[in-house]
Amino acid sequence: MNVTERFLKYVSIDTESDPNSETTPSTAKQLNLANVLVEEMKALGIEDAHVDRYGVVYGTIPGDAKAETIGFVAHMDTSPDLTGANVNPRIIKNYDGKPIVLNEAKQIIMDPKDFPSLHENVGEDLIVTDGTTLLGGDDKAGVAEIMVMAEALMSQPRSAHGTVKIAFTPDEEVGRGADNFDIKGFGAEYAYTVDGGDIRDVNYENFNAAAAVVKIHGLSIHPGAAKNKMLNSQLIAMEFNALLPVHEDPACTEGYEGFHHLTNIHGVCEETTLQYIIRNHNEEIFERQKQQFMNAAAYLNKKYPEGTVECTITHSYTNMRSYIEKDMRVIDTVKQAIQDLGMTPISTPIRGGTDGARLTYDGLPCPNIGTGGYNCHGKFEYVSIPRMEKIVELLLRIVENISTHA
Structure with missing residues (x-):
């Protein structure tokens, strides 16, 4: 499956988390996506794919032991700010830069005057909501991108790349995504959360x-x-x-x-x-x-x-900046990959948080990179298909660059 097909499949599964729940994960329905991902990973040949008792999905893409082992992380849950059930996505081909009518009956319109990021997406294929739910790009775009990367790497000889660890967490939106993350078992020297917006952005400052x-x-x-x-x-x-x-x-x-x-x-x-x-x-x-x-x-x-x-x-x-700045190689690596793809890397402070902040604090350096998604946590959420595809390229380039330096 390509990244669009995977994304549309994943957003059809309701995974809204619940800040008032005391269970782990906070909603049992998150396990529905977790189990789907485990099945798909095993079908790709990822033999150790599994979901643990906390609802975290893990898997290993075997590779050259001489290269550094790195990881990629995304979260499965969607924000409780707006329902993620019965998502009705629509693909807009070759966006023309005009206001987008999400729901004619309810007169819900996404206007570039209110959402200027749309100006950057002219000519791109976009996936939008019908104005009644979240889309789920935060962070099912990241999940889809990591899975497409995994599919590509599993089709290559092990000697072509280093070992890559992947993980998908529950409950990130309610601040518990990394509570039970098994850093030692994960086994990566550093990792990246794929949970941002701008595909040029490398975030290592957060609230x-x-x-x-x-x-x-x-x-x-x-x-x-x-x-x-x-x-x-x-x-x-x-x-x-x-x-x-x-x-x-x-x-x-x-x-x-x-x-x-x-x-x-x-x-x-x-x-x-x-x-x-x-x-x-x-x-x-x-x-x-x-x-x-x-x-x-x-x-x-x-x-x-x-x-x-x-x-x-x-x-x-906690803000991960002070921890990341002790060794900026994890940032330099992804910035080089962004440059290799013909883009100019930027670093902006996250006005929010990611699982990576907590993982960094707990000993696994884990800055954040983009997904090509915009306007998360609301009915005006959308993703850019070509930008999701570009992130897949970026993930593969990160792995390639690390492997060539082994």
């Missing part, structure tokens, strides 16, 4: 990340007899959010600027829960952002009865 859960405890009293008694947790939740700096909302930030983002709020008079993510490239500012949450909780616990507000902050992942 420091944390999650905050704020629980507001109120007191529900019949409104007819509530004077001086009722404590409406929903109103206090609104107060809490208003205490946070408004300019640190993600809609106000770009580049290296961090943010806090309210991802979920639900409640009634008696109790309300707010869920946030906190992000910053700068560790010192990141710590200050987290303290702002604790300060807001402390203030409200003085204004209202002690214990009214509970704020719990948990660390998600």
Whole structure:
């Protein structure tokens, strides 16, 4: 199968992860794709292909032992920000640069004025949604690209390339993709997550990340007899959010600027829960952002009865930059491959995170490269077919270059 065929097959499988689940993986349906990938890998001749008890898929493409063993990683799950079920993709041939009507009945239109990346895709074949779901390019484009690379390498003699490890993780979108990753068993000296956008981009800077859960405890009293008694947790939740700096909302930030983002709020008079993510490239500012949450909780616990507000902050992942910069060969290797394909490499800070950040922190250098996908986490998501094909070329060139230097 080519990369388009694989991609369309994979996006037809619902793999949405669930941040509120305590299971591993967070949703059993992610295993549906995991099992498909294991079957396909075995059909290619990858004998050790398997999915472990945590839902991580592993496999080895045997090669010349004299070359470095490298790895490629992508994640199987899709974001819970919008449903990934019943995806109805459509291929637009030779995109003409005009607004794309995703759904005529619902008047959902993707306009280049709102999404300027489309200007770069004129003349390319694009895969888009019908405006009611995610497409799943994040990160099934990466999964498809790695699988096509694997198919190509398995058709070559082992002596033609080094050993290549591949892995597909669950739950990346809810910050748990690398929680149970077996780095030692994986056996790569370094790896790349294939989970970005621009095909020229090599990302080795990402946010420091944390999650905050704020629980507001109120007191529900019949409104007819509530004077001086009722404590409406929903109103206090609104107060809490208003205490946070408004300019640190993600809609106000770009580049290296961090943010806090309210991802979920639900409640009634008696109790309300707010869920946030906190992000910053700068560790010192990141710590200050987290303290702002604790300060807001402390203030409200003085204004209202002690214990009214509970704020719990948990660390998600760390900026990989300081670890990668200790040995830039992992970056130089992919930049050379990008140049070999006639492109100029760039490095931009990721305004998000990847499994690679956690893997790097845990000892496996793992920067991120593009997939040819755009506008992830929303109904305007799309992928470029020629750019997905170019990434397959890039992965193969990385392997080739490492092999020739053995």
